[in-house]
Amino acid sequence: MADTYSPVRVSAHGGHSGQFCLHASDDLESMVQEYIRQGFAWFGITEHMPPLQDQYRYADESEAGISSAALQEQFELYVKTVKHLQQRYSSRITILVGMEAECYPGSLEYALKLQQRYALDYIVGSVHHVRGVNFDFSPAEYVRATEVCGDIDALYRTYFDEQYEMLQRLKPAVVGHFDLIRLYDPDYPRRLATPGVMQRIERNLAYIREKHLCLDLNMRALLKGAAEPYISRPILEKALALGIDILPGDDSHSVSSVGSGIDAGTALLQELGYGCVWKRPDRHQA
Numbered sequence: 001m002a003d004t005y006s007p008v009r010v011s012a013h014g015g016h017s018g019q020f021c022l023h024a025s026d027d028l029e030s031m032v033q034e035y036i037r038q039g040f041a042w043f044g045i046t047e048h049m050p051p052l053q054d055q056y057r058y059a060d061e062s063e064a065g066i067s068s069a070a071l072q073e074q075f076e077l078y079v080k081t082v083k084h085l086q087q088r089y090s091s092r093i094t095i096l097v098g099m100e101a102e103c104y105p106g107s108l109e110y111a112l113k114l115q116q117r118y119a120l121d122y123i124v125g126s127v128h129h130v131r132g133v134n135f136d137f138s139p140a141e142y143v144r145a146t147e148v149c150g151d152i153d154a155l156y157r158t159y160f161d162e163q164y165e166m167l168q169r170l171k172p173a174v175v176g177h178f179d180l181i182r183l184y185d186p187d188y189p190r191r192l193a194t195p196g197v198m199q200r201i202e203r204n205l206a207y208i209r210e211k212h213l214c215l216d217l218n219m220r221a222l223l224k225g226a227a228e229p230y231i232s233r234p235i236l237e238k239a240l241a242l243g244i245d246i247l248p249g250d251d252s253h254s255v256s257s258v259g260s261g262i263d264a265g266t267a268l269l270q271e272l273g274y275g276c277v278w279k280r281p282d283r284h285q286a
């Protein structure tokens with residue numbers, strides 16, 4: 001009788017907490033305890049990197065009047081706190097200390113500096129800005145980013161070009177929500193398949209393969225009402241055919257979203273024939 005391998009639960013992208021992120025809730029320790037309760041083998045806490053300058057704050061941070069300098073100080077406290085929790089719970093679970101990096105002018109150098117200064121286990125390389133506009137915060141900002149690029153096809157192309165630059169500079173062990181640019185576009189399956197976009201996707205995937213980076217199968221999309229996770233299925237199938245490693249991520253922003261979608265994501269990967277023997281990102285060698 002063949003052995004049936006049952007994959008362990010992991011999350012390589014998540015643990016945004018109300019303690020260190022304005023658009024998240026609950027304290028970080030409660031979230032850690034929830035990962036333990038759910039029997040995770042390991043998980044990464046990957047708080048958003050602080051903004052380099054005030055103009056790159058998220059909308060809620062600027063509305064609340066919190067300066068980039070204050071957010072940078074808060075990040076230092078985040079690293080101290082998560083390292084303390086890593087030690088405190090080390091006999092029960094492996095916690096990796098990471099950061100979700102941004103992509104706007106100056107952010108890549110800054111991300112590398114932070115990684116070195118705080119000896120982070122790994123980086124999740126994400127793109128939440130196109131031409132400096134934070135497109136994922138609201139539909140209105142998505143429209144603004146589209147206008148800055150010219151039209152929506154150009155928005156997609158620019159997104160994947162900026163992502164390519166980020167991949168080359170950061171070589172992040174985990175690439176966050178690869179096709180996030182589809183977020184507010186109901187017509188995304190067609191748009192992703194247009195030649196000018198698909199060529200860029202294939203170029204980026206080839207680079208990810210070459211550098212042995214992993215893709216985040218980001219399940220938070222489902223909580224926000226999307227029909228499928230990031231990465232969308234045609235891209236996921238291409239990535240698997242290239243032999244790219246995938247890691248599920250809950251992208252949790254509260255205790256109640258810890259572990260959300262991890263089992264569904266794992267089941268999807270198994271259905272597509274992926275072994276689900278997870279490659280821990282802190283062992284990544286770029």
Ligand SMILES: [Zn+2]
Nearest residue numbers: 016023048253
């Ligand atoms: Zn967030």
Ligand SMILES: [Zn+2]
Nearest residue numbers: 100126176177
């Ligand atoms: Zn993100």
